[in-house]
Amino acid sequence: MSNISASNKEERYFSTITKEQRNMRSPYMIFMTIVLVLVALLFIFPFYWIITGSFKSAAEINLIPPHWFPMEPTTAHYQRLFLEPAWQWLFNSAFMSLVAMVLVCIVSSMAGYVLAKKRFPGRVALFSLLVAAMALPRQAILIPLVRIMNTLSLSDTPWAVILPSVGWPFGIFMMKQFSEGIPGEMMEASRIDGAGEINTFLRIVVPMLKPAFGALAIFTFIIVWNDYMMQLVMLTSRRNLSIALGIATLQAEFGINYGLIMAGATLGSVPIVLIFAVFQKYFTQGIALGAVKG
């Protein structure tokens, strides 16, 4: 459904381009654009302040009035940062996000396809249960999850963060919405050709779900990377922390050593921002799907 509306939007955009260009040049729009740029600067500022702060010397960092740019750039804070297992933290975050991403894509596409395209007893009840669970605050099940991970001896391992993210039904919901757009004739044709269920899924369904995989993958990656609360309750020993948790630990231990904390924050935010910038197209598709009814 969202694919159709998106392409309509693009078409409309190209067909009315002259009118919209005219609109953009009206005094009202010019004024609004200027205001928007100013507000946008406020939103970029924290990111800018993190990165520049990480290169300011200890003498420079707390100057009031502040230096807007490091006058004597130094890498001292990074040298201090890497006395901590900071690379390990970054690796842990990447590992958790990547594994969760792959698992979510596999598990959700299988389930979403079946829920959209097959008729079987229990389908409606199951789907209702999944949708209802999506409204549940994940934090409400935090304590039982900690307990379960203890029982499985998975506490303080990346799996304690990964497994609960895979259980979250959002991906199934999303894949179901996308799968509904697959024409039934294609699966019929493949069945007549004698392909088994698994072959039909791999050869027909998976290629058609490509944009959905893109959206769900980047979405899951960012969510798991930033799932601070889950990481906080699950990971404890210093080497096993995620990068977000590592930064929080530095803040708790070093308080106002802002240079070091900003170096950590740079290491934690720059990679994920770059990943987002590259895959933004898929990400916005995934978000918009939540609103566009399937």
Added chain:
Amino acid sequence: MSILADNKKLFARSRAIQRQQTKVSYLFLLPALVFFFGFVVFPMIMGIYTSFFNYTMKDFDFIGLRNYVELFGDATFGRSVVNTMVIAVASVPLVMLFSLWVATVIYQMPVFSRSFFRGVFYLPVVMGSVPVVVVWKWVFHRYHGILNWVFKSLGIINSNINWLGDARYAIWCILAILFTTSIGQPIVLYVASLGNVDQSQVEASEVDGCSKWQTFRHVKWPSLMPTTLYVAVITTINSFQCFALIQLLTSGGPNGSTSTVMYYLYDTAFRIYRYGYANAMGVILAIIIAAFSAFQFRIMRTDS
């Protein structure tokens, strides 16, 4: 006779096909169901069950509804509920209006600038709450922060304010940061649905001589209604779940003035180790949020 027999055979055959289809379906669903039941449904049941127990590091005694009764008399919990409500009530209209405004400005822009702005307003979400909070904590710092300097230079304040340590200001600081991390998604949603507004109606109203505002008010606004409701609900849920901000910025202080249900739950479970009591809070939080979401799904269904 032979037709009947054929029918019977066909019927049996189609039943066999159906049985086979059901088996295949559940095989495809199996991995998802293992994760879903193991890490969502089962913990949910466990959470509800243990909320009826005095459940700590060493105790596990059934006490019926006493956790819930205690919650209603707990002043800190009351305060946390009020704070949670204040955060939600203050942030929802602000987020809605602001994101709608940004969306109306950017949705007609060329593709590149449109995605640039969309990305910029998404930046605080993507960066993650921890980097965002640590830099804001610095900005808000009484002596080392840039905010006091800016406000003093502009003549708004005379002396340095202890933003995060003063009960009068701390909750507003949290609201401000929450705001920056809440508007990314609504903007994306509004841009998408502004693109879906029936363009012929917009043109018709322009031909009829409607002003920009009238066109917006009578043509665009009604068709944005489902998105607006959706935005209202997700923003409310986000505000209810606001945790990292509070834990890292103020730890609920000063004096519980910035504690929320989510923060109090965490504090009760992982600092005081009263699991049963914390689970009772979780159940109440879940009920409140579920009520909001039920409202959302009803709206979405009646609309289509």
